[in-house]
Amino acid sequence: MTWRAVVVCAGCLVTVAGGPRAQNETFRTSAVVVLVDVSVRENGQPVSGLAPSDFTVVDDGRPQIVTSVSVDRMPIRVTVLVDTSESLDIYRDRPDGPGLTIRSRMADALTGVAASLESGDELQLLRLASDVRSLRTDADLGSQRPVHHRRTSLFDAVAAILMRRPDPVRRHLVVAATDGLDTSSALPRELLNQVLDRSEAVVHIVSTGVVRLASSYPTAGFAEYAWVLDDLTRRSGGRYYEVRADQDFSPLLRAAVEEFRTRYVVGFTPTGVDRPGWHELEVAVPGRSYEVRHRRGYWGG
Protein backbone atom coordinates (compact mmCIF):
# COMPACT_ATOMS: atom_id res chain seq x y z
CA MET A 1 0.00 0.00 0.00
CA THR A 2 1.31 3.41 -0.89
CA TRP A 3 0.36 6.39 1.14
CA ARG A 4 1.78 9.60 2.24
CA ALA A 5 3.06 10.29 5.71
CA VAL A 6 2.86 13.75 7.07
CA VAL A 7 5.06 15.41 9.61
CA VAL A 8 2.99 16.22 12.62
CA CYS A 9 4.67 19.00 14.47
CA ALA A 10 7.56 21.39 14.48
CA GLY A 11 10.70 19.78 13.29
CA CYS A 12 9.35 16.33 13.89
CA LEU A 13 9.95 13.43 11.60
CA VAL A 14 7.70 10.60 10.71
CA THR A 15 9.66 7.51 11.45
CA VAL A 16 9.20 4.38 9.41
CA ALA A 17 10.78 1.06 10.21
CA GLY A 18 13.15 2.71 12.62
CA GLY A 19 14.63 5.28 10.27
CA PRO A 20 13.92 8.98 10.01
CA ARG A 21 12.63 10.27 6.68
CA ALA A 22 12.01 13.68 5.24
CA GLN A 23 8.48 15.00 5.42
CA ASN A 24 6.03 14.21 2.65
CA GLU A 25 8.05 11.25 1.51
CA THR A 26 6.03 8.38 0.12
CA PHE A 27 6.29 5.18 2.11
CA ARG A 28 5.51 1.62 1.19
CA THR A 29 4.75 0.37 4.62
CA SER A 30 2.04 0.48 7.18
CA ALA A 31 4.28 1.08 10.20
CA VAL A 32 4.34 4.77 10.83
CA VAL A 33 5.14 6.61 13.98
CA VAL A 34 3.57 10.00 14.45
CA LEU A 35 5.75 12.40 16.39
CA VAL A 36 4.11 15.25 18.22
CA ASP A 37 5.99 18.30 19.42
CA VAL A 38 4.67 19.12 22.90
CA SER A 39 5.32 22.03 25.23
CA VAL A 40 4.78 21.30 28.93
CA ARG A 41 4.99 24.19 31.36
CA GLU A 42 4.22 24.92 34.97
CA ASN A 43 3.97 28.52 36.11
CA GLY A 44 5.50 29.54 32.83
CA GLN A 45 8.56 27.32 33.22
CA PRO A 46 9.32 24.21 31.13
CA VAL A 47 8.74 20.92 32.92
CA SER A 48 11.50 18.34 32.48
CA GLY A 49 11.91 14.67 33.26
CA LEU A 50 8.62 13.34 31.88
CA ALA A 51 8.44 9.75 30.57
CA PRO A 52 6.11 8.07 28.04
CA SER A 53 3.90 6.86 30.87
CA ASP A 54 3.29 10.46 31.93
CA PHE A 55 1.58 11.35 28.64
CA THR A 56 -1.75 10.41 27.12
CA VAL A 57 -2.46 10.85 23.43
CA VAL A 58 -5.90 10.71 21.82
CA ASP A 59 -6.08 10.59 18.01
CA ASP A 60 -9.53 11.35 16.61
CA GLY A 61 -11.10 10.31 19.88
CA ARG A 62 -9.13 7.05 20.12
CA PRO A 63 -6.61 6.67 22.97
CA GLN A 64 -3.16 5.74 21.68
CA ILE A 65 -0.13 4.08 23.24
CA VAL A 66 2.79 6.47 23.66
CA THR A 67 5.86 4.64 22.45
CA SER A 68 8.54 7.28 22.86
CA VAL A 69 9.28 10.60 24.48
CA SER A 70 12.41 12.57 23.82
CA VAL A 71 13.76 16.02 24.45
CA ASP A 72 16.44 16.06 21.81
CA ARG A 73 18.27 19.34 21.66
CA MET A 74 18.23 19.66 17.88
CA PRO A 75 19.46 22.76 16.08
CA ILE A 76 16.71 25.21 15.29
CA ARG A 77 15.80 27.67 12.60
CA VAL A 78 14.21 30.83 13.95
CA THR A 79 12.37 33.05 11.51
CA VAL A 80 11.76 36.55 12.83
CA LEU A 81 9.02 38.51 11.09
CA VAL A 82 8.89 42.16 12.05
CA ASP A 83 6.02 44.49 11.28
CA THR A 84 7.39 47.61 9.59
CA SER A 85 4.07 49.08 8.54
CA GLU A 86 3.20 52.73 8.63
CA SER A 87 1.48 52.60 12.01
CA LEU A 88 4.81 52.32 13.78
CA ASP A 89 5.89 55.60 12.25
CA ILE A 90 2.60 57.17 13.25
CA TYR A 91 2.91 56.16 16.89
CA ARG A 92 6.54 57.21 17.02
CA ASP A 93 5.53 60.75 16.19
CA ARG A 94 2.62 61.03 18.60
CA PRO A 95 3.41 63.07 21.73
CA ASP A 96 1.75 60.42 23.88
CA GLY A 97 3.21 57.56 21.86
CA PRO A 98 5.72 55.12 23.18
CA GLY A 99 8.51 56.50 21.04
CA LEU A 100 8.74 53.39 18.95
CA THR A 101 10.70 53.14 15.79
CA ILE A 102 10.87 50.32 13.36
CA ARG A 103 14.52 50.03 14.20
CA SER A 104 13.86 49.72 17.92
CA ARG A 105 11.25 47.02 17.35
CA MET A 106 13.66 45.17 15.15
CA ALA A 107 16.36 45.52 17.76
CA ASP A 108 14.05 44.14 20.44
CA ALA A 109 13.18 41.14 18.34
CA LEU A 110 16.68 40.39 17.17
CA THR A 111 18.24 40.90 20.58
CA GLY A 112 15.79 38.48 22.10
CA VAL A 113 16.33 35.81 19.52
CA ALA A 114 20.01 36.22 18.74
CA ALA A 115 20.97 35.90 22.39
CA SER A 116 19.36 32.49 22.40
CA LEU A 117 20.99 31.01 19.33
CA GLU A 118 23.52 28.22 19.58
CA SER A 119 26.01 26.70 17.19
CA GLY A 120 24.19 25.10 14.28
CA ASP A 121 21.12 27.27 14.62
CA GLU A 122 19.89 29.47 11.79
CA LEU A 123 18.24 32.88 11.87
CA GLN A 124 16.01 34.20 9.11
CA LEU A 125 14.78 37.74 9.02
CA LEU A 126 11.75 39.11 7.19
CA ARG A 127 9.93 42.38 7.32
CA LEU A 128 6.25 42.84 7.00
CA ALA A 129 4.07 45.67 5.76
CA SER A 130 1.59 45.44 2.90
CA ASP A 131 4.06 42.95 1.49
CA VAL A 132 6.55 40.58 3.08
CA ARG A 133 10.22 40.54 2.16
CA SER A 134 13.16 38.40 3.01
CA LEU A 135 16.14 40.33 4.41
CA ARG A 136 19.73 39.21 4.45
CA THR A 137 20.62 41.31 7.48
CA ASP A 138 18.89 43.90 9.60
CA ALA A 139 20.84 46.49 7.63
CA ASP A 140 18.62 45.64 4.67
CA LEU A 141 15.76 47.17 6.54
CA GLY A 142 17.00 50.64 5.81
CA SER A 143 17.71 50.01 2.16
CA GLN A 144 14.58 48.00 1.40
CA ARG A 145 11.70 50.17 2.42
CA PRO A 146 8.38 48.61 1.53
CA VAL A 147 6.86 49.52 -1.82
CA HIS A 148 3.65 50.08 0.08
CA HIS A 149 3.84 50.20 3.85
CA ARG A 150 0.46 51.57 4.78
CA ARG A 151 -0.99 48.16 5.56
CA THR A 152 -0.17 44.96 7.41
CA SER A 153 -0.51 41.56 5.72
CA LEU A 154 0.35 39.41 8.72
CA PHE A 155 -1.57 36.29 7.71
CA ASP A 156 -0.20 36.27 4.16
CA ALA A 157 3.30 36.67 5.56
CA VAL A 158 2.93 33.81 8.04
CA ALA A 159 1.63 31.53 5.28
CA ALA A 160 4.53 32.46 3.01
CA ILE A 161 7.07 31.64 5.72
CA LEU A 162 5.48 28.28 6.46
CA MET A 163 5.65 27.32 2.81
CA ARG A 164 9.39 27.87 2.49
CA ARG A 165 11.60 24.84 2.12
CA PRO A 166 11.93 23.05 5.48
CA ASP A 167 15.32 22.29 6.91
CA PRO A 168 15.63 18.54 7.52
CA VAL A 169 17.93 18.97 10.50
CA ARG A 170 16.49 22.04 12.18
CA ARG A 171 13.18 22.46 13.95
CA HIS A 172 11.44 25.63 12.89
CA LEU A 173 10.16 28.42 15.12
CA VAL A 174 8.46 31.49 13.64
CA VAL A 175 8.22 34.64 15.73
CA ALA A 176 6.11 37.47 14.38
CA ALA A 177 6.23 40.87 16.07
CA THR A 178 3.38 43.17 15.05
CA ASP A 179 1.73 46.27 16.42
CA GLY A 180 -1.84 45.59 15.56
CA LEU A 181 -4.44 44.53 13.10
CA ASP A 182 -3.98 42.62 9.89
CA THR A 183 -5.45 45.03 7.39
CA SER A 184 -4.51 43.68 4.00
CA SER A 185 -4.02 39.93 3.85
CA ALA A 186 -5.64 38.47 0.77
CA LEU A 187 -5.35 34.81 1.67
CA PRO A 188 -8.69 33.25 2.67
CA ARG A 189 -8.56 32.18 6.29
CA GLU A 190 -9.50 28.64 5.29
CA LEU A 191 -6.38 28.39 3.16
CA LEU A 192 -4.16 29.86 5.87
CA ASN A 193 -5.47 27.27 8.30
CA GLN A 194 -4.77 24.46 5.86
CA VAL A 195 -1.20 25.68 5.45
CA LEU A 196 -0.81 25.89 9.23
CA ASP A 197 -2.15 22.38 9.67
CA ARG A 198 0.30 20.95 7.16
CA SER A 199 3.32 22.91 8.25
CA GLU A 200 5.91 21.74 10.76
CA ALA A 201 6.67 25.13 12.24
CA VAL A 202 5.57 26.51 15.58
CA VAL A 203 4.31 30.09 15.31
CA HIS A 204 4.47 32.66 18.10
CA ILE A 205 2.95 36.11 17.67
CA VAL A 206 3.92 39.06 19.84
CA SER A 207 1.49 41.94 19.57
CA THR A 208 2.09 45.39 20.95
CA GLY A 209 -1.10 46.88 19.65
CA VAL A 210 -4.27 44.88 20.08
CA VAL A 211 -4.89 45.98 23.65
CA ARG A 212 -4.53 49.61 22.64
CA LEU A 213 -6.77 49.15 19.60
CA ALA A 214 -9.41 47.32 21.60
CA SER A 215 -9.61 50.11 24.14
CA SER A 216 -9.66 52.81 21.49
CA TYR A 217 -12.29 51.18 19.31
CA PRO A 218 -14.38 48.98 21.60
CA THR A 219 -17.12 48.40 19.02
CA ALA A 220 -14.91 47.60 16.06
CA GLY A 221 -14.22 44.01 17.03
CA PHE A 222 -10.57 44.41 17.93
CA ALA A 223 -11.01 42.49 21.15
CA GLU A 224 -12.09 39.51 19.08
CA TYR A 225 -9.06 39.99 16.87
CA ALA A 226 -6.84 38.94 19.76
CA TRP A 227 -8.76 35.69 19.71
CA VAL A 228 -7.98 35.30 16.00
CA LEU A 229 -4.25 35.68 16.67
CA ASP A 230 -4.42 33.30 19.61
CA ASP A 231 -6.25 30.74 17.49
CA LEU A 232 -3.66 31.00 14.74
CA THR A 233 -0.76 30.36 17.09
CA ARG A 234 -2.52 27.56 18.99
CA ARG A 235 -3.18 25.78 15.71
CA SER A 236 0.58 25.55 15.23
CA GLY A 237 1.28 24.68 18.86
CA GLY A 238 2.63 28.17 19.49
CA ARG A 239 1.65 31.06 21.71
CA TYR A 240 0.20 34.52 21.41
CA TYR A 241 1.74 37.23 23.57
CA GLU A 242 0.33 40.67 24.23
CA VAL A 243 2.85 43.21 25.48
CA ARG A 244 2.77 46.92 26.16
CA ALA A 245 3.82 49.05 23.23
CA ASP A 246 6.75 50.48 25.18
CA GLN A 247 7.85 47.13 26.53
CA ASP A 248 11.16 45.57 25.56
CA PHE A 249 10.03 42.12 24.57
CA SER A 250 13.48 40.67 23.97
CA PRO A 251 13.41 38.68 27.28
CA LEU A 252 10.10 37.22 26.24
CA LEU A 253 11.49 36.06 22.91
CA ARG A 254 14.60 34.68 24.55
CA ALA A 255 12.40 32.59 26.84
CA ALA A 256 10.24 31.50 23.91
CA VAL A 257 13.25 30.22 21.99
CA GLU A 258 14.58 28.40 25.03
CA GLU A 259 11.18 26.86 25.65
CA PHE A 260 11.09 25.73 22.03
CA ARG A 261 14.33 23.82 22.55
CA THR A 262 13.00 21.96 25.53
CA ARG A 263 9.80 20.70 23.98
CA TYR A 264 9.06 17.02 24.17
CA VAL A 265 8.70 14.91 21.07
CA VAL A 266 6.00 12.37 21.84
CA GLY A 267 5.71 9.36 19.52
CA PHE A 268 2.87 6.92 18.87
CA THR A 269 1.72 4.56 16.15
CA PRO A 270 -1.87 5.44 15.21
CA THR A 271 -4.22 2.55 15.81
CA GLY A 272 -7.96 2.28 15.37
CA VAL A 273 -8.20 5.41 13.22
CA ASP A 274 -8.51 5.98 9.49
CA ARG A 275 -5.25 7.10 7.97
CA PRO A 276 -6.37 9.63 5.36
CA GLY A 277 -7.49 13.11 6.23
CA TRP A 278 -7.33 15.32 9.26
CA HIS A 279 -6.58 13.79 12.66
CA GLU A 280 -7.56 15.75 15.74
CA LEU A 281 -5.02 15.29 18.52
CA GLU A 282 -5.25 15.63 22.27
CA VAL A 283 -2.08 15.30 24.31
CA ALA A 284 -2.20 15.57 28.09
CA VAL A 285 -0.24 14.91 31.25
CA PRO A 286 -2.96 13.49 33.51
CA GLY A 287 -2.98 14.23 37.19
CA ARG A 288 -0.92 17.38 36.88
CA SER A 289 -1.94 20.98 36.42
CA TYR A 290 0.64 21.55 33.70
CA GLU A 291 -0.04 23.74 30.71
CA VAL A 292 0.32 21.40 27.73
CA ARG A 293 0.46 22.83 24.24
CA HIS A 294 0.76 21.03 20.93
CA ARG A 295 -0.51 21.07 17.40
CA ARG A 296 -4.24 20.54 17.02
CA GLY A 297 -3.74 17.65 14.70
CA TYR A 298 -2.08 16.31 11.60
CA TRP A 299 -2.89 15.24 8.09
CA GLY A 300 -2.53 11.60 7.20
CA GLY A 301 -3.28 9.60 4.17
Add this chain to the structure above:
Amino acid sequence: MSTVARLAGLKLDRWHDGLRESVRTRPVVAFAWGVSRDVLVQRWLSAQGVASRAWRDRALPESADSARRWLNQAAEAFEAARQDEALAADATLRLGLTTLYLGDADEAFRLWAAVRDLTGDEEALYLSHLFTARALVVLGRSDDAATAYRHAAAIRPRAQSAGIAEAALQFVAGEREGAARHVDRLLTDPAVEDPWWRYVDLRWPERLQELRRAVR
Protein backbone atom coordinates in the same frame (compact mmCIF):
# COMPACT_ATOMS: atom_id res chain seq x y z
CA MET B 1 -3.89 59.83 7.10
CA SER B 2 -5.96 56.69 7.24
CA THR B 3 -8.55 55.85 4.65
CA VAL B 4 -11.33 56.24 7.17
CA ALA B 5 -10.04 59.64 8.23
CA ARG B 6 -9.84 60.77 4.64
CA LEU B 7 -13.39 59.66 4.04
CA ALA B 8 -14.52 61.40 7.19
CA GLY B 9 -13.01 64.50 5.64
CA LEU B 10 -15.44 64.08 2.79
CA LYS B 11 -18.27 64.42 5.30
CA LEU B 12 -19.44 60.98 4.34
CA ASP B 13 -19.24 59.60 7.83
CA ARG B 14 -22.93 59.92 8.60
CA TRP B 15 -26.03 59.00 6.70
CA HIS B 16 -28.32 62.01 6.36
CA ASP B 17 -31.03 63.16 4.00
CA GLY B 18 -28.75 65.34 1.91
CA LEU B 19 -26.31 62.53 1.45
CA ARG B 20 -29.09 60.08 0.67
CA GLU B 21 -30.26 62.36 -2.13
CA SER B 22 -26.71 62.81 -3.42
CA VAL B 23 -26.15 59.08 -3.48
CA ARG B 24 -29.25 58.70 -5.62
CA THR B 25 -28.39 61.42 -8.08
CA ARG B 26 -24.62 61.68 -8.15
CA PRO B 27 -22.75 58.45 -8.92
CA VAL B 28 -19.44 59.80 -7.73
CA VAL B 29 -20.92 60.53 -4.31
CA ALA B 30 -22.57 57.12 -4.31
CA PHE B 31 -19.24 55.53 -5.02
CA ALA B 32 -17.48 57.40 -2.24
CA TRP B 33 -20.27 56.60 0.21
CA GLY B 34 -20.15 52.96 -0.77
CA VAL B 35 -16.39 52.84 -0.24
CA SER B 36 -16.74 54.42 3.18
CA ARG B 37 -19.23 51.70 4.19
CA ASP B 38 -17.03 49.06 2.60
CA VAL B 39 -14.03 50.22 4.62
CA LEU B 40 -15.99 49.86 7.85
CA VAL B 41 -17.16 46.39 6.90
CA GLN B 42 -13.70 45.25 5.91
CA ARG B 43 -12.23 46.46 9.17
CA TRP B 44 -14.98 44.79 11.15
CA LEU B 45 -14.64 41.53 9.24
CA SER B 46 -10.89 41.52 9.56
CA ALA B 47 -11.09 42.12 13.28
CA GLN B 48 -13.69 39.42 13.69
CA GLY B 49 -11.80 36.94 11.56
CA VAL B 50 -15.04 35.93 9.92
CA ALA B 51 -14.62 37.42 6.49
CA SER B 52 -15.15 34.27 4.54
CA ARG B 53 -17.14 32.31 7.06
CA ALA B 54 -19.76 35.04 7.14
CA TRP B 55 -20.84 34.66 3.57
CA ARG B 56 -20.17 30.96 3.29
CA ASP B 57 -22.79 30.44 5.96
CA ARG B 58 -24.99 32.81 4.00
CA ALA B 59 -25.37 35.06 6.97
CA LEU B 60 -23.33 37.38 9.04
CA PRO B 61 -23.56 36.68 12.75
CA GLU B 62 -26.75 38.01 14.32
CA SER B 63 -24.64 40.32 16.43
CA ALA B 64 -23.34 41.99 13.30
CA ASP B 65 -26.27 44.30 12.69
CA SER B 66 -24.01 47.26 12.05
CA ALA B 67 -21.92 45.35 9.56
CA ARG B 68 -25.02 44.14 7.77
CA ARG B 69 -26.36 47.69 7.59
CA TRP B 70 -23.03 48.92 6.19
CA LEU B 71 -23.05 46.14 3.62
CA ASN B 72 -26.56 46.95 2.47
CA GLN B 73 -25.70 50.63 2.25
CA ALA B 74 -22.55 49.82 0.29
CA ALA B 75 -24.45 47.55 -2.10
CA GLU B 76 -27.07 50.21 -2.73
CA ALA B 77 -24.40 52.85 -3.30
CA PHE B 78 -22.29 50.74 -5.67
CA GLU B 79 -25.39 49.80 -7.63
CA ALA B 80 -26.07 53.51 -8.12
CA ALA B 81 -22.45 54.27 -8.97
CA ARG B 82 -22.43 51.61 -11.69
CA GLN B 83 -24.67 53.85 -13.75
CA ASP B 84 -21.71 56.14 -14.37
CA GLU B 85 -19.56 54.77 -17.17
CA ALA B 86 -16.34 56.03 -15.62
CA LEU B 87 -17.12 54.32 -12.31
CA ALA B 88 -18.85 51.22 -13.63
CA ALA B 89 -15.94 48.78 -13.50
CA ASP B 90 -14.71 49.74 -10.05
CA ALA B 91 -18.21 49.96 -8.60
CA THR B 92 -19.04 46.54 -10.06
CA LEU B 93 -15.87 45.09 -8.59
CA ARG B 94 -16.75 46.36 -5.15
CA LEU B 95 -20.41 45.44 -5.52
CA GLY B 96 -19.25 41.88 -6.17
CA LEU B 97 -17.42 41.70 -2.86
CA THR B 98 -20.31 43.29 -1.01
CA THR B 99 -22.72 40.85 -2.65
CA LEU B 100 -20.51 37.97 -1.63
CA TYR B 101 -20.50 39.04 2.00
CA LEU B 102 -24.28 39.37 1.84
CA GLY B 103 -24.41 35.71 0.89
CA ASP B 104 -24.86 35.51 -2.89
CA ALA B 105 -21.71 33.94 -4.32
CA ASP B 106 -23.24 33.21 -7.73
CA GLU B 107 -24.20 36.83 -8.25
CA ALA B 108 -20.73 37.89 -7.10
CA PHE B 109 -19.13 35.64 -9.72
CA ARG B 110 -21.42 37.15 -12.35
CA LEU B 111 -20.47 40.68 -11.34
CA TRP B 112 -16.73 39.95 -11.46
CA ALA B 113 -17.11 38.37 -14.88
CA ALA B 114 -18.93 41.54 -15.94
CA VAL B 115 -15.95 43.63 -14.85
CA ARG B 116 -13.88 41.85 -17.48
CA ASP B 117 -16.36 43.02 -20.13
CA LEU B 118 -16.44 46.55 -18.81
CA THR B 119 -12.77 47.44 -18.75
CA GLY B 120 -9.30 46.64 -19.96
CA ASP B 121 -7.77 48.20 -16.86
CA GLU B 122 -5.16 45.76 -15.56
CA GLU B 123 -5.78 46.42 -11.90
CA ALA B 124 -9.52 45.88 -12.21
CA LEU B 125 -8.96 42.70 -14.20
CA TYR B 126 -6.44 41.43 -11.66
CA LEU B 127 -8.85 42.05 -8.82
CA SER B 128 -11.76 40.41 -10.60
CA HIS B 129 -9.72 37.21 -10.86
CA LEU B 130 -8.36 37.54 -7.31
CA PHE B 131 -11.83 37.94 -5.79
CA THR B 132 -13.18 35.07 -7.86
CA ALA B 133 -10.34 32.86 -6.67
CA ARG B 134 -10.83 33.73 -3.02
CA ALA B 135 -14.51 32.91 -3.20
CA LEU B 136 -13.78 29.62 -4.94
CA VAL B 137 -11.33 28.65 -2.20
CA VAL B 138 -13.97 29.10 0.44
CA LEU B 139 -16.41 27.06 -1.64
CA GLY B 140 -13.83 24.27 -1.71
CA ARG B 141 -13.29 24.49 -5.47
CA SER B 142 -9.50 24.45 -5.27
CA ASP B 143 -8.77 23.61 -8.92
CA ASP B 144 -10.98 26.44 -10.19
CA ALA B 145 -9.46 28.75 -7.59
CA ALA B 146 -5.94 27.88 -8.75
CA THR B 147 -6.93 28.72 -12.31
CA ALA B 148 -8.35 32.06 -11.23
CA TYR B 149 -5.23 32.87 -9.22
CA ARG B 150 -3.11 32.02 -12.25
CA HIS B 151 -5.19 34.43 -14.37
CA ALA B 152 -4.47 37.16 -11.81
CA ALA B 153 -0.77 36.28 -11.62
CA ALA B 154 -0.51 36.40 -15.40
CA ILE B 155 -1.53 40.05 -15.23
CA ARG B 156 0.82 41.00 -12.36
CA PRO B 157 3.33 38.15 -11.95
CA ARG B 158 5.12 39.38 -8.83
CA ALA B 159 2.05 40.57 -6.95
CA GLN B 160 1.95 38.78 -3.63
CA SER B 161 -1.81 38.74 -3.04
CA ALA B 162 -2.38 36.18 -5.81
CA GLY B 163 1.09 34.63 -5.69
CA ILE B 164 1.06 33.59 -2.04
CA ALA B 165 -2.42 32.14 -2.39
CA GLU B 166 -1.48 30.24 -5.53
CA ALA B 167 1.54 28.82 -3.70
CA ALA B 168 -0.68 27.92 -0.74
CA LEU B 169 -2.92 25.84 -2.98
CA GLN B 170 0.17 24.05 -4.28
CA PHE B 171 1.41 23.49 -0.73
CA VAL B 172 -1.91 22.10 0.46
CA ALA B 173 -2.03 19.79 -2.56
CA GLY B 174 1.33 18.36 -1.52
CA GLU B 175 3.42 20.13 -4.16
CA ARG B 176 5.75 21.51 -1.53
CA GLU B 177 8.84 21.98 -3.63
CA GLY B 178 6.91 24.00 -6.20
CA ALA B 179 5.27 26.07 -3.49
CA ALA B 180 8.64 26.76 -1.83
CA ARG B 181 10.21 27.91 -5.10
CA HIS B 182 7.20 30.09 -5.80
CA VAL B 183 7.32 31.72 -2.38
CA ASP B 184 11.08 32.24 -2.48
CA ARG B 185 10.67 34.22 -5.68
CA LEU B 186 7.89 36.32 -4.20
CA LEU B 187 9.93 37.12 -1.10
CA THR B 188 13.15 38.02 -2.87
CA ASP B 189 12.24 39.42 -6.30
CA PRO B 190 11.90 43.18 -6.53
CA ALA B 191 8.55 44.22 -5.12
CA VAL B 192 5.74 45.55 -7.29
CA GLU B 193 2.63 47.52 -6.50
CA ASP B 194 -0.08 45.01 -5.78
CA PRO B 195 -3.56 45.99 -7.03
CA TRP B 196 -5.03 44.48 -3.88
CA TRP B 197 -3.19 46.94 -1.63
CA ARG B 198 -4.45 49.79 -3.70
CA TYR B 199 -7.96 48.35 -3.54
CA VAL B 200 -8.03 48.17 0.25
CA ASP B 201 -6.60 51.64 0.27
CA LEU B 202 -9.44 52.91 -1.91
CA ARG B 203 -7.57 51.85 -5.05
CA TRP B 204 -7.20 55.39 -6.27
CA PRO B 205 -6.34 57.66 -3.34
CA GLU B 206 -5.72 60.43 -5.82
CA ARG B 207 -9.39 60.32 -6.72
CA LEU B 208 -10.25 61.60 -3.25
CA GLN B 209 -9.62 65.19 -4.24
CA GLU B 210 -12.09 64.79 -7.04
CA LEU B 211 -14.61 63.22 -4.70
CA ARG B 212 -14.11 65.92 -2.11
CA ARG B 213 -14.90 68.60 -4.68
CA ALA B 214 -17.97 66.70 -5.81
CA VAL B 215 -19.36 66.37 -2.32
CA ARG B 216 -18.95 69.99 -1.37
